[in-house]
Amino acid sequence: MIETKALTKRFGKTDAVRDVTFTAAPGRVTGFLGLNGSGKTTTLRMLLGLTRPTSGTALINGRRYRDLEHPLRQVGAVLEQGLMHPGQTGRGHLHTQALLSGADKARAEELLEYVGLADAATQRTGDYSLGMRQRLAVATALLCEPSILVLDEPANGLDPSGMAWLRGLLRDHAAAGGTVLISSHLLSELELMIDDVVIIADGQVRFAAPLEVESRLRVRGRDPHTLWQHFEQAGATVTTDGEALYVTGLTAEDTGEIALYAQIALYELTVETPSLERLFLDLAGAA
Numbered sequence: 001m002i003e004t005k006a007l008t009k010r011f012g013k014t015d016a017v018r019d020v021t022f023t024a025a026p027g028r029v030t031g032f033l034g035l036n037g038s039g040k041t042t043t044l045r046m047l048l049g050l051t052r053p054t055s056g057t058a059l060i061n062g063r064r065y066r067d068l069e070h071p072l073r074q075v076g077a078v079l080e081q082g083l084m085h086p087g088q089t090g091r092g093h094l095h096t097q098a099l100l101s102g103a104d105k106a107r108a109e110e111l112l113e114y115v116g117l118a119d120a121a122t123q124r125t126g127d128y129s130l131g132m133r134q135r136l137a138v139a140t141a142l143l144c145e146p147s148i149l150v151l152d153e154p155a156n157g158l159d160p161s162g163m164a165w166l167r168g169l170l171r172d173h174a175a176a177g178g179t180v181l182i183s184s185h186l187l188s189e190l191e192l193m194i195d196d197v198v199i200i201a202d203g204q205v206r207f208a209a210p211l212e213v214e215s216r217l218r219v220r221g222r223d224p225h226t227l228w229q230h231f232e233q234a235g236a237t238v239t240t241d242g243e244a245l246y247v248t249g250l251t252a253e254d255t256g257e258i259a260l261y262a263q264i265a266l267y268e269l270t271v272e273t274p275s276l277e278r279l280f281l282d283l284a285g286a287a
Ligand SMILES: Nc1ncnc2c1ncn2[C@@H]1O[C@H](COP(=O)(O)OP(=O)(O)OP(=O)(O)O)[C@@H](O)[C@H]1O
Pocket: 011, 014, 015, 016, 034, 035, 036, 037, 038, 039, 040, 041, 042, 043, 185
């Protein structure tokens, strides 16, 4: 569990982060979205004890990072990929990091395989592509099997297959009960991998909610007018573009049952998740 409460950081006269409060819950992948300079990295650095907050708190499993007993066993972070010696091999890097963090070599070998670098383990990291360095950084973060993963812009440099790999890895981590916080300005890519979204603009949180709350249903049926009345009677909000009805406030199951009860054939019942990009541009742009 990650919690920030009224987190604030001032650099001179600049309020980089102002009153930021949000939660990233276990079992969920939380996207931390913002344009460049919006305060994402500063927030994550405060969470990881690398920058001292001006005020407010940032907690990992209920404690500040510096009060954690075995921080690397609780939280793994990918903040930048530059922290590896270019002359060291991928395997050498991971073995060194394992030694420093109290993990064993077998875990390092397992992770080389898991992140898809087993075949490139003997190459120098200086010859790695940006995507390969990202994979190695993720492997390093996972060495001590932390329940929480914090990743700052991990999608940078990943090709489509790398993105699919990252998506699978984060989903598996959350499915096993872990907490994932991932920052990005690459909206379309995050949309497929997150459960909850926190949007930050100009140092302040503009939106924090599960992604699905904003979803709506697109419904077409034989008698739209009567369907409309039934949906409204069930408490839904209904609009139309002349082709279909758009229903919010009902599940797809409820909607199907209501149509069956009214004996009106349905021709279409689609759950539409709003484009995160549209949501983001509306909220971030309003800063
Ligand atoms: N050490 C610092 N000293 C002074 N100002 C800083 C410092 N670090 C960040 N800032 C300022 O704080 C604001 C937020 O920066 P931050 O790096 O947190 O944003 P970001 O959302 O991570 O952006 P990016 O995606 O470009 O990294 C910016 O205006 C930045 O210039």
